[in-house]
Amino acid sequence: MKLTGFIFFRLFSGFIGLLPFPVLYSFSFFLSFILKRVIKYRKRIILQNLTGCFPRMDERALNDTMGRFYLNLTDVMLEGLKAFTMSGRQVLARYRIRNAEVIKPYVDAGRSVICVTGHYGNWEWGALSPPLQTRFRFIAFYKPLKYKRFDSYARNNRSRFGTYLAPIRETTKTFEENRGNPAVYLMAADQNPSNREMAYWVDFLNRETAFLHGPEKHARINNYPVVFAAIRRTARGYYELELSVLADDPSVLPEGEITTRYAASMEKLIREDPANWLWSHNRWKYSR
Numbered sequence: 624m625k626l627t628g629f630i631f632f633r634l635f636s637g638f639i640g641l642l643p644f645p646v647l648y649s650f651s652f653f654l655s656f657i658l659k660r661v662i663k664y665r666k667r668i669i670l671q672n673l674t675g676c677f678p679r680m681d682e683r684a685l686n687d688t689m690g691r692f693y694l695n696l697t698d699v700m701l702e703g704l705k706a707f708t709m710s711g712r713q714v715l716a717r718y719r720i721r722n723a724e725v726i727k728p729y730v731d732a733g734r735s736v737i738c739v740t741g742h743y744g745n746w747e748w749g750a751l752s753p754p755l756q757t758r759f760r761f762i763a764f765y766k767p768l769k770y771k772r773f774d775s776y777a778r779n780n781r782s783r784f785g786t787y788l789a790p791i792r793e794t795t796k797t798f799e800e801n802r803g804n805p806a807v808y809l810m811a812a813d814q815n816p817s818n819r820e821m822a823y824w825v826d827f828l829n830r831e832t833a834f835l836h837g838p839e840k841h842a843r844i845n846n847y848p849v850v851f852a853a854i855r856r857t858a859r860g861y862y863e864l865e866l867s868v869l870a871d872d873p874s875v876l877p878e879g880e881i882t883t884r885y886a887a888s889m890e891k892l893i894r895e896d897p898a899n900w901l902w903s904h905n906r907w908k909y910s911r
Contacts, residue, residue: 640708676828691898703747718752741813742901754785
């Protein structure tokens with residue numbers, strides 16, 4: 624059964640890869656309609672999250688945001704599949720780092736950098752594009768898929784331009800093994816932490832929210848600077864990353880300050896256009 628699913632996935636991703644981008648986005652309109660109107664994919668969670676974070680949003684704005692959220696979701700899903708067949712030139716043209724020079728002084732000085740972002744806009748191309756634009760060494764953490772064929776295929780594809788993918792369960796080991804060898808660590812830090820006892824609790828989008836402790840923990844242990852990557856869609860299928868320093872010297876900051884700064888940067892980005900964030904994730908499943 625798993626092998627059948629893998630074969631179907633390879634065929635479907637191959638089909639998506641053959642579609643020109645205009646056709647791809649026409650297909651995305653159709654899929655977003657199916658998800659919203661027919662399947663009603665996680666509609667209760669999405670509505671609950673939006674109303675909890677934006678209590679003053681009127682019904683018209685709420686419906687508009689939900690509609691654009693579903694379209695953003697299907698765009699990202701199809702762009703993720705399209706990534707399996709995209710050339711380096713296509714990736715480079717569509718996913719640009721606006722100010723990579725922010726990181727350069729640290730790497731030139733022999734220091735590694737932790738780059739944090741979130742599930743906003745297209746995060747799927749984040750492992751593909753950076754090595755094509757810079758000479759830095761990139762390490763991205765990911766959650767391995769249960770079926771080994773799927774995992775191997777996805778991992779090999781996402782690392783084909785030079786980014787090294789490390790299993791998230793080996794985060795500490797990866798930092799230790801690469802100490803002394805400058806790298807840019809890519810970490811998505813807006814997931815719901817499984818361990819609430821170790822989480823940092825921050826006021827985020829009008830709600831007390833638990834954040835993963837990992838990025839701040841490893842920044843403090845290694846005294847690595849922390850940079851935030853804001854992902855913005857500049858046109859349909861085109862994205863730009865803007866980098867900003869959250870912490871130049873983590874050792875002098877009070878406990879939790881790096882996470883608080885990250886949450887503030889993430890919230891500011893979300894408020895620019897709420898529809899681009901992953902509202903279908905049950906972010907506030909647990910309370911303190």
